[in-house]
Amino acid sequence: MRLLIFFLFIGNYAFAAADSVAIDGKAFTKHIQILASDAFEGRKPFTEGEKKTVAYLKAEFQKAGLQPGNGKSYFQDVPMVNIASTPAGPLVLKGKTGTVSLANLTDFVATSPHVQNQVKLNDSELVFVGYGIVAPEYNWNDYAGLDVKGKTVVVMVNDPGMIDSTLFKGNIMTYYGRWTYKYEEAARQGAAGVLIVHESKAASYGWSVIRSSFSKSKMHLQTADNNKSRAVLEGWITQDAAKNLFKLAGVSPELFREAGVRGFKPVKLGVTTSLVIDNQITKSTSQNVLALLPGTTRRNEYIIYTSHWDHLGKSEAIKGDSIYNGASDNASGTAALLEMAEVFAKLKKKPARSILFLAVTAEEQGLLGSEYYATHPVFPLDKTVANINMDAFIPLGRTKDVVLVGKGQSDLEDYAAAIASRQGRTIRGDFNPSAGSYFRSDHFNFAKVGVPALYLKTGVNSVKNGEAWGKAQLEDHNLNRYHAPSDEYSSSWDLSGIIEDMNLLFAVGYQLSNESTFPGWKTGSEFKAIREKGVGKK
Numbered sequence: 001m002r003l004l005i006f007f008l009f010i011g012n013y014a015f016a017a018a019d020s021v022a023i024d025g026k027a028f029t030k031h032i033q034i035l036a037s038d039a040f041e042g043r044k045p046f047t048e049g050e051k052k053t054v055a056y057l058k059a060e061f062q063k064a065g066l067q068p069g070n071g072k073s074y075f076q077d078v079p080m081v082n083i084a085s086t087p088a089g090p091l092v093l094k095g096k097t098g099t100v101s102l103a104n105l106t107d108f109v110a111t112s113p114h115v116q117n118q119v120k121l122n123d124s125e126l127v128f129v130g131y132g133i134v135a136p137e138y139n140w141n142d143y144a145g146l147d148v149k150g151k152t153v154v155v156m157v158n159d160p161g162m163i164d165s166t167l168f169k170g171n172i173m174t175y176y177g178r179w180t181y182k183y184e185e186a187a188r189q190g191a192a193g194v195l196i197v198h199e200s201k202a203a204s205y206g207w208s209v210i211r212s213s214f215s216k217s218k219m220h221l222q223t224a225d226n227n228k229s230r231a232v233l234e235g236w237i238t239q240d241a242a243k244n245l246f247k248l249a250g251v252s253p254e255l256f257r258e259a260g261v262r263g264f265k266p267v268k269l270g271v272t273t274s275l276v277i278d279n280q281i282t283k284s285t286s287q288n289v290l291a292l293l294p295g296t297t298r299r300n301e302y303i304i305y306t307s308h309w310d311h312l313g314k315s316e317a318i319k320g321d322s323i324y325n326g327a328s329d330n331a332s333g334t335a336a337l338l339e340m341a342e343v344f345a346k347l348k349k350k351p352a353r354s355i356l357f358l359a360v361t362a363e364e365q366g367l368l369g370s371e372y373y374a375t376h377p378v379f380p381l382d383k384t385v386a387n388i389n390m391d392a393f394i395p396l397g398r399t400k401d402v403v404l405v406g407k408g409q410s411d412l413e414d415y416a417a418a419i420a421s422r423q424g425r426t427i428r429g430d431f432n433p434s435a436g437s438y439f440r441s442d443h444f445n446f447a448k449v450g451v452p453a454l455y456l457k458t459g460v461n462s463v464k465n466g467e468a469w470g471k472a473q474l475e476d477h478n479l480n481r482y483h484a485p486s487d488e489y490s491s492s493w494d495l496s497g498i499i500e501d502m503n504l505l506f507a508v509g510y511q512l513s514n515e516s517t518f519p520g521w522k523t524g525s526e527f528k529a530i531r532e533k534g535v536g537k538k
């Protein structure tokens with residue numbers, strides 16, 4: 001009965017419960033305007049902007065009649081540590097035939113996540129481990145038979161599918177391709193250092209992006225082991241630096257290609273390196289804001305909507321403006337979270353399952369607030385049915401399409417596709433599947449602990465102006481407003497497309513909230529095995 005549409009009544013409005021609700025465009029717009037106003041200073045953690053933002057979210061959740069999401073509190077403390085790392089000199093590579101000296105920021109970048117004022121890498125041996133991947137489901141292990149304790153691994157970004165479409169997911173980047181994975185696996189293997197070889201196409205961004213992100217300090221979660229289980233040194237080297245390293249080691253640059261061929265064996269380079277890194281450390285606590293709508297008959301099962309409330313704060317002025325308002329990123333998603341909470345709270349027929357509305361901190365610092373929740377969940381993960389994430393809507397007006405980021409990952413996509421089709425829209429995959437967008441927002445931390453997670457982006461096939469126009473608008477946004485002070489709210493914004501996306505995401509959550517099913521991960525998903533270890537199987 002997939003065409004069955006049933007009706008609910010809210011106030012005076014009748015509407016199809018599954019496909020559209022009375023989203024209040026005015027209230028939604030007001031939330032965006034307030035959150036993206038200069039008064040909120042770009043909503044950076046540990047600033048006045050954070051205080052205003054979290055107070056506003058709490059007040060609005062309360063006004064909507066939702067319960068505190070964390071015991072008696074609407075807040076979850078997220079202890080963080082800010083580390084500014086400075087390498088004490090060049091990265092000197094010592095081989096049998098000579099040395100190569102790499103200059104900081106020009107040839108290499110390096111930080112240490114260890115919460116320690118000074119860390120040292122001493123005569124650490126370099127090993128080229130290809131893509132540095134251990135993926136049982138693809139029968140791939142670059143570390144097989146290798147002991148890298150105390151060593152520094154030299155590793156390529158992306159995964160072998162990028163050059164051979166029969167391997168992994170072809171040109172769709174798996175999590176094994178992300179730089180964060182390279183660090184994590186190297187640490188699991190006991191490596192003291194990780195150097196990722198940069199390549200613009202494989203990384204999907206140029207060296208300048210890496211250089212600028214490593215010129216700033218980095219925030220991490222505070223951990224009981226002060227991050228000592230991670231490698232001492234985490235960094236990148238340029239393609240040219242890697243070639244010089246290979247020359248010094250007397251190995252062929254053909255190794256880069258061979259690393260993508262099944263049967264590749266890691267290569268000890270006969271080169272060592274040492275580096276001292278000075279860390280400037282400050283600790284602080286930020287906050288996730290969370291509110292609960294308890295379910296009626298299945299109240300111990302949860303659907304979690306997420307949006308990150310934070311943005312970049314005040315920084316380098318561009319055209320005289322130093323406030324990074326983040327209207328699209330992510331005042332839009334946070335406003336949608338509030339509006340969605342208000343709509344759910346007003347439903348006459350309350351959802352059977354509980355719904356948690358979670359506004360997370362420090363997404364822009366590396367998805368930290370959502371990582372904290374996923375590793376310190378308030379509600380059991382094995383009773384968490386799904387995560388639905390909203391990050392950076394773009395006001396292009398109504399579109400005939402909607403983008404499913406990471407298409408092919410979970411059963412939640414089938415829910416979204418069916419609802420989109422009833423809206424007369426089609427779903428499509430990422431525009432650039434090799435960029436790994438599925439691993440770049442908060443839902444990913446739920447995926448990592450096995451909870452199926454859905455992430456949609458605005459489509460481009462504009463109802464009014466066609467697809468070429470929509471693509472040009474999106475490019476213009478990415479080039480001129482993404483992470484810039486010009487990401488500001490304007491009264492010329494056409495919110496109709498975003499409201500349609502919100503209707504879709506409401507309908508997915510509403511449907512799930514009245515079912516007893518636990519949607520899973522699709523075959524081939526790198527998160528399937530984690531969920532099936534017992535999560536959600538009740």
Ligand SMILES: [Zn+2]
Nearest residue numbers: 329364392483
């Ligand atoms: Zn952002």
